[in-house]
Amino acid sequence: MRWVARTIKSIYNPLYHSSNYEGVVVKSVYIEELESGYNLENESFMLQDMTQRKTKDGRPYILGSLRDKTGQVACVYWDVPDYVEDWISSGLVVLVTGKVVTYKDALQITITDLNQSHNPDLNAFLPSSKRPREEMVAELRQFIAALAEPWQTLAAQILLEEPFLSQFANAPAARNMHHAYIGGLLEHSLSMAHLADYLAELYPHVDRNLLISGALLHDLGKVYEYNVSDSFSYSEDGRLTGHIIRAIIIVEKTADAISFPEDKRRQLIHLIASHHGTHEWGAPVLPKTLEAILLHQIDLLDSRVQGFFDHLDNEKTAAQWTTKKSFMFGTELRKPEGY
Template sequence: MLKPLVLTAGASFQETFLLHALDFKKTRSGGTYAELTLAHGSDQITGTLWVENQSELNLAEGQLVSIQGHVTREGDEFQIHIDMVEPILGSDLDPTDYLSSSNLDSETMFGALRHTISTIEDQDIRSLLTHFLDDPELSSRFRNAPASLTGHHNYSGGLMEHVLSVLHILDDMEKHYQRYYPGLVDRNYLLAGGFLHNIGRLFALHWSGPNTMQNDTQVIGHRIKSVVMLDKLAAQITGFPPAKLERLQHLVAAQKGATTNWGDASHTIEALLVHDVTRIDAYLGQFFGVCQKDVSSAWTQFELVFGGRLHNPLTTEHPGPSKFWTPQINLHDTVEIKAPHVESVFVSPVLPEDNPEPPPAKANSATRKRTRKSSRGAENELPAAIRDLFGPEH
């Protein structure tokens, strides 16, 4: 466990970091400088270094680097003016120590994932995903992998946190739409798509050598890697139906291509929902990470991915929980799989009886006023089937 950074403005500085991002920028006068985003456990800081040309720095994102320089402060934000930076090679240092980690307990998340997968009704799909979770190498990578190197959920366990969050949203969404549009969404493929959509990250982002995290998505994107991994998993399941594999392949290949030219268009409702939910969860995860950087201000620094500064709800007055939910699941229970009970939201008309009662006696004017008032209340009352959709507060 790394000790937190202790920074003093004006002091000289020497420390080891994980190089999260490297960017070259120009000043107004035409000078070139390198901007390094540096990770040190839960701390992240920016460092700047003057360079004549980009070839001077033989660095790669994901490396451990040794930094020497001095600390500056602008407002509440610390920066490092770098005098020297060197890659660290052949050291006993563990690069994963320099990644921050998920706020959620790894075992709890993994158990919740296994529980959710066990509720999938389709035996072939359930066997495929269970085989993934039972594989020692895949499950170990899955527990520790970030979802990205510099974007959303960019910390140890971030991929598993992202996938679990996506599965919970998709599961709730399927229940919701079964009530409105029964039979439209297939829960088996919906949850499978949420689980599989990012598995290529396990080998796209990996520790490729001493003290270096390799990002292999530049040439072959993680979507293609995900499809390749899916094919290998299916090949290990005896008699896995080709038609089901093709539909799962589409779920993975269509990500980031719902209705755009970024990739394959989504041709199934499950692919469309997985695409949109994963994108929303990625934005929320990145938004949360940005706001966590500094809870002392109601506004963040300029964030390029969002196109401006963000209002920060995680201020010192409302910092939010240090830990999130804990699933109330007995992970040793046997899960009984039942088809969901679907109630239509539509109300059957009330047909007239064969022998209607005789009309009531003629009422006086006072009675008629009370009757009209109570009738208007009854007409405005929602049918029970509709009220149940929105809860008692409506």
């Protein structure tokens, strides 16, 4: 079987037997390839959502998940030794020894040992958009080119200048709920722009330029909210400022620099400030204009639909229904026909 060959390969590879190895560990197996019964020997994965607990008799254990660019899988580590507890934390790339098992109709890795991985190539562990970056950047340029002035100049100066464009194209849209992958922010913004363009034609009295600009700019602060190099953890700016306030600051500064009309600026700022929809969801103000109401609903729709697919992608099972409840929807999900 394939996993036997993989196990033999790892046993005789000296790179996989030194917790002090300082070079780049070459990843040899990905989560999408795992099967029940697969033995792992110092194989590299990124540790996610780790919680440390104790059994009833006081023995330490860890629950969490392991990820790479192809997906994620649940893991458990019983009787965690002190030397591991001293350094382990979510977001680290670790060398895993253990076995892949089936637990509640889903794959799970039972860990027997963990070592630190030094100098990992993060491209192997962080998921990326399925859409080519060049294709999405070209689509972004097309949307901006189709805007009337002064919206076109504002959007172009914010989004198309380097180094911001590269950062915008690489950023995730969230840490785990939806579009939580490299390129996710740009993909989400473009999806919203398509929906905005359609709804501006469907409903009367909609300011198309305002709505599409809001779709493209509403989440631009997320470029500074997450650390792409640290498993999408919150940055200092993300913790202390947040993406809504950061986006408003950037739009205000750029609007000042190009003498953007005050009324249009106020309308756009309102869209950015209200796009979460409710105070409970982090909106400083509630949506009060037609475009703001539409933008919130577009954001909600695209995030929920992609969140549905992201949950399915993270389940490595051929069953019709997911085995785990979706955190977003609070229930198991049924896969669509042909998925």
